[in-house]
Amino acid sequence: MATAPFFVYGTLRPGERNHDLFLRGRTESEEPGCMRGVVLYEGPGYPYAVEEPGGVVSGELVTALPGAYGELLAALDQLEEYVPGDPRNLYERVTREVTRADGTTVRAWVYVAAPAVAARLRSRGKLIEGGDWHNGG
Incomplete structure (x- = not known):
């Protein structure tokens, strides 16, 4: 996954x-x-x-310019306050399948809620119906 695209939502x-x-x-x-497989x-x-x-x-599938990949990955990790292996992370960066508009799929990086955050949201969070933050958030 050295230069995977990013899925942003x-x-x-x-x-x-x-x-x-x-x-x-x-x-x-x-x-x-x-x-699929997320809310x-x-x-x-x-x-x-x-x-x-x-x-x-x-969301959007974002492909970095070849020369900007490392810089973009570092910037997004910093934005999401993601440090690999840190139990205090709010997000985890994982790879998942993303479906393009034409129906093809690609593996992409995505930031999902870390386990403790996900558990809290499942128990008392407010679900965004329809899975589209542009329209619901």
């Missing part, structure tokens, strides 16, 4: 506050996609994806 989507800050000038392509919960100004069979989340 919240503040990194086009038109949202972090898109231009983190993605402008670093992407080769951005295209609509959806990921969205409201967070404090951003959503959390929580792994849940039967769920579907809408």
Whole structure:
């Protein structure tokens, strides 16, 4: 997964506050996609994806420019406050299948709620119906 694309579903989507800050000038392509097996919960100004069979989340599949991949990966890890193996992470960066608009699939990096956060959201979080933060968040 050395240079996998990223699946973004919240503040990194086009038109949202972090898109231009983190993605402008670093992407080769951005295209609509959806990921199965996850649902969205409201967070404090951003959503959390929580792994849940039967769920579907809408977002964008972002492919980094070849020369910008390492820089983009580091920037997104910093944005999501993700440190590999840190039990305090709010998110975990994992690879999952994402379906493009044409029906083809690709493995992509996605930030999902870390286990403790996911458990809290499942018990008392507010689900974003329809799995699309643009329309529900």
